[in-house]
Amino acid sequence: MKSWGEADRSWPGRAALVGVALLAAATAACAVLDGAISLMSQAMIYLLAVVAASYLLPRLAAVGSAIGAVAALNFFFVPPRYTLAVEHREHLIALAAMLAVALLVSYLSAALKRESAAARESESRAGQLRTLAIELAAAGSEDEAVDIGRRALLQRFAGPVLLVTSIDGAISSGVDAGEDVMRALRCCIDEAALLGPGTGRWPGLDAWYVPLGTRDRVVGAARIEPALASDTIGREHAQAVAALVAQGVWRLRLLEASLAARAEVERQHVQATFLASVSHDLRTPLAAIVAAASSLEAQRTRLGDEEQGRMLAGIVAEARYLTAVTENTLQLVRLSAGGGALRTEWQSIEEIVGSVVGRLRSRPSGGRIRARLGRALPLVRGDATLLAQLAANLVDNALKYSDGAVGLTVGHCGGRLLLSVKDRGPGLAPGDESRVFEPFYRGRDVSDARGAGLGLALCRAIAAAHGGSLVVSRRVRGGCRFTLALPVVEQPAVEVAA
Amino acid sequence: MSIKVLVVEDDREIRGLLRTALAAEGFEVLTAVSVSEATALLEHDPPDLVVLDLGLPDGDGAQLVRAVRSKSAMPIIVASARHQEAEKISLLDEGADDYLAKPFGVSELLARIRVALRHRGTTLQPATTRYERGDLLIDVDAYRVERAGRPLHLTPTEFKLAARLVRAGGRVVTHRQLLADVWGAEHVLDTHYLRLYMGQLRAKLEAVPSEPRHLLTETGVGYRLIVD
Numbered sequence: 001m002k003s004w005g006e007a008d009r010s011w012p013g014r015a016a017l018v019g020v021a022l023l024a025a026a027t028a029a030c031a032v033l034d035g036a037i038s039l040m041s042q043a044m045i046y047l048l049a050v051v052a053a054s055y056l057l058p059r060l061a062a063v064g065s066a067i068g069a070v071a072a073l074n075f076f077f078v079p080p081r082y083t084l085a086v087e088h089r090e091h092l093i094a095l096a097a098m099l100a101v102a103l104l105v106s107y108l109s110a111a112l113k114r115e116s117a118a119a120r121e122s123e124s125r126a127g128q129l130r131t132l133a134i135e136l137a138a139a140g141s142e143d144e145a146v147d148i149g150r151r152a153l154l155q156r157f158a159g160p161v162l163l164v165t166s167i168d169g170a171i172s173s174g175v176d177a178g179e180d181v182m183r184a185l186r187c188c189i190d191e192a193a194l195l196g197p198g199t200g201r202w203p204g205l206d207a208w209y210v211p212l213g214t215r216d217r218v219v220g221a222a223r224i225e226p227a228l229a230s231d232t233i234g235r236e237h238a239q240a241v242a243a244l245v246a247q248g249v250w251r252l253r254l255l256e257a258s259l260a261a262r263a264e265v266e267r268q269h270v271q272a273t274f275l276a277s278v279s280h281d282l283r284t285p286l287a288a289i290v291a292a293a294s295s296l297e298a299q300r301t302r303l304g305d306e307e308q309g310r311m312l313a314g315i316v317a318e319a320r321y322l323t324a325v326t327e328n329t330l331q332l333v334r335l336s337a338g339g340g341a342l343r344t345e346w347q348s349i350e351e352i353v354g355s356v357v358g359r360l361r362s363r364p365s366g367g368r369i370r371a372r373l374g375r376a377l378p379l380v381r382g383d384a385t386l387l388a389q390l391a392a393n394l395v396d397n398a399l400k401y402s403d404g405a406v407g408l409t410v411g412h413c414g415g416r417l418l419l420s421v422k423d424r425g426p427g428l429a430p431g432d433e434s435r436v437f438e439p440f441y442r443g444r445d446v447s448d449a450r451g452a453g454l455g456l457a458l459c460r461a462i463a464a465a466h467g468g469s470l471v472v473s474r475r476v477r478g479g480c481r482f483t484l485a486l487p488v489v490e491q492p493a494v495e496v497a498a
Numbered sequence: 499m500s501i502k503v504l505v506v507e508d509d510r511e512i513r514g515l516l517r518t519a520l521a522a523e524g525f526e527v528l529t530a531v532s533v534s535e536a537t538a539l540l541e542h543d544p545p546d547l548v549v550l551d552l553g554l555p556d557g558d559g560a561q562l563v564r565a566v567r568s569k570s571a572m573p574i575i576v577a578s579a580r581h582q583e584a585e586k587i588s589l590l591d592e593g594a595d596d597y598l599a600k601p602f603g604v605s606e607l608l609a610r611i612r613v614a615l616r617h618r619g620t621t622l623q624p625a626t627t628r629y630e631r632g633d634l635l636i637d638v639d640a641y642r643v644e645r646a647g648r649p650l651h652l653t654p655t656e657f658k659l660a661a662r663l664v665r666a667g668g669r670v671v672t673h674r675q676l677l678a679d680v681w682g683a684e685h686v687l688d689t690h691y692l693r694l695y696m697g698q699l700r701a702k703l704e705a706v707p708s709e710p711r712h713l714l715t716e717t718g719v720g721y722r723l724i725v726d
Contacts, residue, residue, distance in 0.1 A: 060562060203697075316603070319601070323601055330581070343718075345689045346689050346690035346693050347693065348693040348694075348696070348697055349716045350550070350697060350700075350707065351693065351696065351697070351709055352717065353708060354700075354707075354708050354709055354710050354715060354716070355714070355715040355716075357708070357710060358710070359710055361674075361709075371708055371709060373708040379690055379693050379694070383718075384581070384717045384718045385717055387719040388717045388718075445666075490558070492690040493586050494690065494691060494694060
């Protein structure tokens with residue numbers, strides 16, 4: 001908003017012109033009525049012009065009009081006419097009184113004008129601050145709060161206006177304001193002090209530097225132009241805006257800290273559950289290994305060959321199982337830590353399934369796997385090790401929970417690659433379709449079998465990391481079917497050389 | 499004279515077990531706990547084969563592999579845990595002969611040692627150019643491939659790929675090595691070439707392509723031909 005003074009400054013000749021016009025009008029009126037009215041009434045007409053000039057014009061022009069009015073009355077209408085001389089003492093007193101009244105009126109109306117202008121400005125500033133406070137309360141991020149603050153300052157100041165909440169942040173986000181500006185901003189933040197013209201600190205600067213916040217917690221600083229030493233009100237307004245922005249930023253920081261604290265509590269809870277379950281999964285096979293190994297150590301001479309062989313095989317099997325649990329745990333942790341470890345390359349699902357089946361075939365239960373793969377399967381983008389682990393976990397799971405054949409099929413349908421693993425085991429209890437994928441959940445009827453807990457959670461995490469999905473469904477005549485769907489993207493080009 | 503194996507492993511238990519197991523098979527076993535000790539041993543008492551554990555306290559297995567390769571064709575078998583995958587592959591690319599994923603069984607280790615020694619044994623052997631196992635025959639010199647006695651037609655690229663695996667004599671060949679040797683150095687990142695041509699090769703060489711019995715996929719590492 002622009003004040004009155006600025007509007008007049010924009011065209012200085014206007015005031016003089018208006019003053020002269022008013023006096024001319026008063027003179028014309030007096031000349032028309034000359035003879036019909038007394039000199040006293042003519043003086044009143046001039047006084048009316050002076051009051052009007054005092055209201056419309058700035059102080060200096062108003063005073064000029066008052067003096068001009070008295071001079072014009074004297075010149076045109078006080079005898080002897082057309083001279084500035086005064087014949088009667090009475091007229092002299094009247095002119096002096098009129099001058100005094102005219103000056104007094106112009107002084108009073110100037111004061112009134114000033115006060116009403118100040119009231120208008122302060123009301124408008126209060127309105128701006130109110131809007132600012134409301135906008136800041138709704139701001140969702142620090143950047144947004146800073147932007148709102150910058151816009152509020154630009155309503156009052158022509159600019160440029162610079163607002164930063166941290167010097168390093170400003171530098172890293174590409175604010176290039178020059179070294180001097182940065183130094184002044186840093187000093188403003190460090191000392192929590194207002195700098196610039198009229199502040200008594202660094203008056204040589206060409207802008208104001210206003211700290212956001214008070215000594216204990218300064219959250220940033222603002223650089224404001226233009227800065228006039230005489231503009232006390234502007235400075236106060238800038239400080240009020242800065243205080244509100246500081247409050248807004250502070251509120252956002254507290255909010256963020258409290259959200260982070262809550263997330264941390266959540267994370268620790270998940271971690272505690274995770275550790276409890278992993279240590280359970282590890283303890284059981286370890287107990288079996290210790291029992292078998294210590295028995296061999298202490299009772300070797302009393303055990304038959306067959307018993308010794310069985311114990312040794314048990315140790316190897318339990319140790320393999322421990323390895324699988326460890327691998328699954330590590331991968332799950334790695335994937336849930338952010339998935340940055342995903343090494344994606346073009347993969348052949350036939351190859352991955354082939355290596356998984358080949359490995360599982362060497363186990364006693366491996367003969368139950370029935371693999372069927374479609375022809376001309378597309379390549380998929382993915383991490384071979386993770387996809388192999390997914391397939392192995394699914395097949396392993398099916399072998400563990402069923403005694404019959406385990407079907408493994410891979411097909412290509414509707415832009416997706418589908419891998420299904422089917423068994424005729426006890427199947428799922430109703431409602432378990434999503435819970436089986438929760439870490440450490442076990443189906444109700446299978447509490448004696450172990451280790452499914454983590455494997456399926458990892459499978460789903462791997463599927464998700466590849467942009468795919470993994471679901472389980474109950475089969476009509478018993479058992480369940482896990483289906484992995486992976487997106488098929490545009491196939492890579494191959495130079496046809498040979 | 500018995501064959502000398504150097505085991506570089508910092509874990510005392512595993513070192514002791516490997517020593518016992520290998521000695522029981524008639525190998526003479528040297529052990530080292532660090533890269534520096536291994537380097538010193540290689541200098542003064544060169545073995546016939548090295549089993550190198552990754553993640554040694556004083557660092558870099560790659561340095562050891564380069565040092566050995568600069569002087570001799572002595573087989574190096576890398577033993578690595580799962581999280582050392584990238585390092586393992588880079589050592590294979592540097593010239594290590596084969597790898598074992600930890601935890602491994604003694605029988606797997608012995609099988610790898612047998613393959614490594616057969617290929618580059620104590621006496622200089624001609625490069626392997628013939629693969630004959632079950633119903634499959636690949637004769638690189640004669641440019642001949644047969645399954646169950648019937649000749650198979652391979653495209654030149656398929657044949658190059660098969661020949662590269664035959665020459666490795668049962669040792670793993672990494673993706674990078676295969677791509678560089680068959681398609682050229684500018685294609686070392688085009689793994690999809692391998693996926694496609696290996697698929698074609700499996701379809702021709704294997705009775706059941708989805709369950710290969712000759713062309714083994716080492717997930718995330720490379721391929722090998724299974725030898726008995």
